Amino acid sequence: MSNLATNPVNLNDEEEVKQWLEDIQVEYHYGCFKENDSDCCYRFASYMESIRNDFQNAADTYKHCCETYGNPMCCFKLGQFYQMGRGKLDKDDLKAARCYQQACDTKPTEDKAKNMGIGNACGSFALMLMARHENREKIVDTLKEENPDFDVKETILDSFKQSCKLGSVTGCNLLSQFYMSGFPIAGKTHGEKDYASSRKWAERACEMGSVQACNNLAVMYSRGDGVEQDFEKQKFFESKRDEFTKGSFSMGFGQK
Numbered sequence: 001m002s003n004l005a006t007n008p009v010n011l012n013d014e015e016e017v018k019q020w021l022e023d024i025q026v027e028y029h030y031g032c033f034k035e036n037d038s039d040c041c042y043r044f045a046s047y048m049e050s051i052r053n054d055f056q057n058a059a060d061t062y063k064h065c066c067e068t069y070g071n072p073m074c075c076f077k078l079g080q081f082y083q084m085g086r087g088k089l090d091k092d093d094l095k096a097a098r099c100y101q102q103a104c105d106t107k108p109t110e111d112k113a114k115n116m117g118i119g120n121a122c123g124s125f126a127l128m129l130m131a132r133h134e135n136r137e138k139i140v141d142t143l144k145e146e147n148p149d150f151d152v153k154e155t156i157l158d159s160f161k162q163s164c165k166l167g168s169v170t171g172c173n174l175l176s177q178f179y180m181s182g183f184p185i186a187g188k189t190h191g192e193k194d195y196a197s198s199r200k201w202a203e204r205a206c207e208m209g210s211v212q213a214c215n216n217l218a219v220m221y222s223r224g225d226g227v228e229q230d231f232e233k234q235k236f237f238e239s240k241r242d243e244f245t246k247g248s249f250s251m252g253f254g255q256k
Contacts, residue, residue: 217237
């Protein structure tokens with residue numbers, strides 16, 4: 001199928017832009033529901049969400065795409081919709097966690113955008129297991145019932161690592177903080193602080209543009225926390241922090 005979204009359009013011509021948008025909608029809808037192309041389903045749902053502000057249609061399509069094809073981008077977005085109660089879906093943290101987990105379990109592909117969706121889903125799944133919220137215990141208990149060997153701490157670590165490896169700067173940064181803070185889960189620590197591992201993942205996050213990770217590294221080297229005190233490295237990471245401060249980096253998965 002051709003992709004009309006890549007065709008040139010005169011943005012100063014209102015009628016041409018209107019027709020172009022209508023053609024894209026038809027193309028994506030046809031690709032999804034007639035040609036059974038899951039990527040077209042994702043594009044159609046994204047289009048309905050971001051261009052038409054039709055959140056119910058978007059939710060229905062994300063749900064169809066995730067449940068029928070297991071497309072990780074759709075599952076990740078469906079998880080967000082369940083978590084927020086968007087598109088007339090009932091707010092349901094357990095269903096959100098299942099969507100994130102399904103997307104996270106997807107094998108990475110050559111498609112960088114799809115891998116980023118998988119990575120964002122892994123990070124969101126880890127956060128739902130780690131953060132203190134009213135439905136966290138229900139999620140954990142359900143996962144343990146389904147798999148007696150389920151380990152919350154290890155699952156959080158594995159999910160953050162996968163998120164980081166697939167290119168999520170937020171995943172790398174939160175993984176570093178998880179090690180640095182003694183593996184906090186629902187407000188309680190579950191181990192000793194691991195500065196060596198924290199430094200490793202913070203360096204990756206800093207290289208990817210995380211202001212917070214660069215700052216944490218500067219503090220570690222200034223104090224000698226888990227590393228040899230080194231004021232030159234402190235200054236290096238402070239300069240990286242200041243360089244990246246000019247930009248903007250969100251702590252939300254899937255946000256820019």
